[in-house]
Amino acid sequence: MTREIDARGLACPEPVMLAKKAIEEADDCVIIVDNEAARDNVCRIAKSQGCTATVEEGAGTFSIRITADGGPGKTEAGIPSTGPTVVVFPSDKMGQGDDELGTVLIKGFFHALGEVSPKPDTLIFFNAGVKLTVQGSDVLEDLHSLEEKGLTILVCGTCLDFYGLKEEIRAGTVSNMYDIAETMLSAGKVIRI
Amino acid sequence: MTSGNTYLIALFPSTSGALMAEKLFKREGIPHKIIPVPRQISSDCGVCLRFSVSERERAEKTLAGKVDIQDICPL
Numbered sequence: 001m002t003r004e005i006d007a008r009g010l011a012c013p014e015p016v017m018l019a020k021k022a023i024e025e026a027d028d029c030v031i032i033v034d035n036e037a038a039r040d041n042v043c044r045i046a047k048s049q050g051c052t053a054t055v056e057e058g059a060g061t062f063s064i065r066i067t068a069d070g071g072p073g074k075t076e077a078g079i080p081s082t083g084p085t086v087v088v089f090p091s092d093k094m095g096q097g098d099d100e101l102g103t104v105l106i107k108g109f110f111h112a113l114g115e116v117s118p119k120p121d122t123l124i125f126f127n128a129g130v131k132l133t134v135q136g137s138d139v140l141e142d143l144h145s146l147e148e149k150g151l152t153i154l155v156c157g158t159c160l161d162f163y164g165l166k167e168e169i170r171a172g173t174v175s176n177m178y179d180i181a182e183t184m185l186s187a188g189k190v191i192r193i
Numbered sequence: 194m195t196s197g198n199t200y201l202i203a204l205f206p207s208t209s210g211a212l213m214a215e216k217l218f219k220r221e222g223i224p225h226k227i228i229p230v231p232r233q234i235s236s237d238c239g240v241c242l243r244f245s246v247s248e249r250e251r252a253e254k255t256l257a258g259k260v261d262i263q264d265i266c267p268l
Contacts, residue, residue, distance in 0.1 A: 100212060108229040108240050138227075 003029040007038065008061060012157065013176040016041045019066065020178075023049050027068040034061050037157070037174055042066075044179060048186070083188030084121035089129035092137075094193055106132070109193065110142035119151060120191070124180055125172065126156035134160070134168035143171035154179060200268040201249060202241045204230065206261055211240045214260045221255045223248050231268065243268060 003026045007015035015031065015038040022029040023046065031042050039055060039062040046053035046066045056063040093102025094109055110132075113119070123146070125133050132139050133155045147153055153172030160166045160174065184190050205211045211227065218225045223244060230239040244252050249265070256262055 101208065104208070104212060104215075104227055104240055107227050111226065111228040141226075
């Protein structure tokens with residue numbers, strides 16, 4: 001039975017929470033949202049739950065059909081021993097101490113990240129860390145080449161909003177705390193910079 | 194990293210020298226990137242400035258008399 005959920009007009013993270021609940025309760029559901037951020041977030045949560053998401057675009061709306069694959073993506077209780085490597089950036093500097101030094105170090109870190117292996121799977125930016133992903137950041141080029149290499153970059157939407165940088169984002173995807181928390185909790189390794 | 198472009202790196206005796214050089218490059222509008230000193234050059238945790246070979250003259254002129262340069266070498 002297909003369950004239909006109308007999440008139009010709802011503010012983030014409401015659509016994602018409804019989607020998550022629907023995925024848990026039904027094998028097949030359709031979520032209707034009215035903006036691109038909600039569409040992307042709903043698709044992401046579907047994928048992280050091992051489901052397939054197909055988007056149909058209507059007049060100012062997106063219908064996302066989510067079907068369970070029963071694939072390996074289903075989250076299970078317990079701490080995964082192996083899993084994606086996640087690097088989190090709570091600041092636009094590396095380490096605490098001198099800010100100027102911290103700025104140089106973070107630039108060096110991103111350059112090195114492009115050169116070394118293994119690479120992390122996901123980078124998460126929150127609080128002042130989001131400044132690294134916006135217009136004028138010195139590490140944008142590095143972030144773009146990491147994205148090209150397949151890394152996922154999640155940027156805290158609340159934080160962008162707080163710093164008035166929502167329109168300035170130039171790398172990664174605007175994300176929410178549920179996504180961020182879930183990505184960290186399902187990681188094999190979380191590295192905090 | 195970027196193909197079709199050959200880079201030089203400027204090495205400095207201190208991190209603050211590298212920072213000062215970065216500021217001067219910025220002021221002059223010389224395209225550059227601050228990067229960790231490549232492992233094959235030094236095992237120190239140092240930073241250096243990478244810039245295009247074609248900017249060599251301008252780079253040297255910009256830093257002359259202002260920042261001590263340890264070396265400029267190809268990357």
